[in-house]
Amino acid sequence: MGRIPLEDPGVIYDLGCGSGNVARVLADRWPASSVVGVDNSPEMLAEAAETPSRVMWENGDLADWQPGSPPSILYSNAVIQWVPDHEELIPRLWSMLPAGGCLAVQAPMSWDMPSHNIMRETLSSGGKGGGPIGSAELREAVGNRWVQDPDFYYDLLAPQAAHLDVWTTEYQHVIAGDDAVLEWVTGTGLRPILNGLNDADREIYREEYRQRLNREYPRRPDGVTLYPFRRLFFVAVRR
Template sequence: MQNPGSWDPAAYLRFAGERARPFAELVARVGAEDPQVVVDLGCGDGSVTATLAQRWPDAAVTGVDSSPAMLAAAAPRAVPGRLEFVAGDLTDWQPDGPVDVLLSNAALHWVPGHGPLLSRWAAALAEDGWLAVQVPGNQAAPTHALLAALVDRPRWSSRLAPGDDTVLDPAAVLTPTGYLDVLSAAGLDADVWETTYLHVLTGPDPVLRWVSGTVLRPVLARLSPPDADELTAEYAAALREAYPQRADGTTVLPFRRLFAVGHRSG
């Protein structure tokens, strides 16, 4: 998996409510009644992973993440024998045995060409198992397109340390039909849909604050502090133009997300 730099749980969770809603809507489509093994790949700080232990009280729930900072934030939520958090990379994670429910929320867009990875995860499911993923699909939106244009300019590309900007590429995620085809080819009954949320944000430069916890972070990590400040100022000005403040002081951020749920019928 691409290492997008050091995650900052506090920055990521500035919009915890908005980020938790897609997870809840994803899990709502999972029809497992009494799973024994539940895994959340890319669990972050574990706040939404903990809700899985509440929904399925008899299950052993495991959250997996590659970020030490996120795992440290998740650790206080652990419940011995019920909910644990472990270090692991999505690209090479392997279960100890069949998994009843395998979820991944807002993580796969960091993994280029993740169709085969989904097929491998599907193969890890138990009979009557469920695979559910949610992927941000806003790579063509101004939040990503403006940043991609900036890092491609000679002025910035010459200053950026080597890194992977795959997450800015519209091809970083599959089309809805692509996810349907992958799950169906893996022998799962597939349910795929997309939703564009209209997040109503407040405060100064709210869209910049949103992306500061995600897509902007790995770019800034590849710049010197003065250059990072300069690029941020240029990017912020472009975002203010793309997402103008409304008369009531709020700013609307449309955010597209893709959902795919697969079920291995008994």
């Protein structure tokens, strides 16, 4: 948000707003702008609406969402990793902006992190006698890489950009507790696998994955676990 170079934007959309934490900060940063939080989860939108604010909440799926008013900023934090086909998605969002409008995105670049390599490996070799777990369709879906490298987004945006900033940051998350990395990914990247397995396979998978993860991410001498996590950012202003 701090890298968006717009002084006085009109309508700001927070795409995949979740429970609205970031949308409310957008509204504070630009008090004269209209802010709309968009999400395809009615539960998330209901939670967002529980906290009083001037943000408006809208149910919409990024796969086919269209803005009700011309946007000045399209902002999306930790969402596009759930939306397929960025070659179609990013140019579509970009084309909604007028000259001077800004597309600002953050997404986890987790695909080739050890935790996610092990996630896929455990699906192909974590079963009895080193065999696969779950269906071939699940393995194929999980093998799909949705967030691309920075140069992919640069190439899509640069031809129409007046300003383009693309970067990655690797955070060292310091997490406490037993099976700290397993707990972390259970709420995010592991969800499609856990949802896609039957009860028996889920148990086998979880235990095998837990052991492999704990070998990859040992506890530090003070008891915490360090989990390096890379994130991609881009901020583009349209010409």
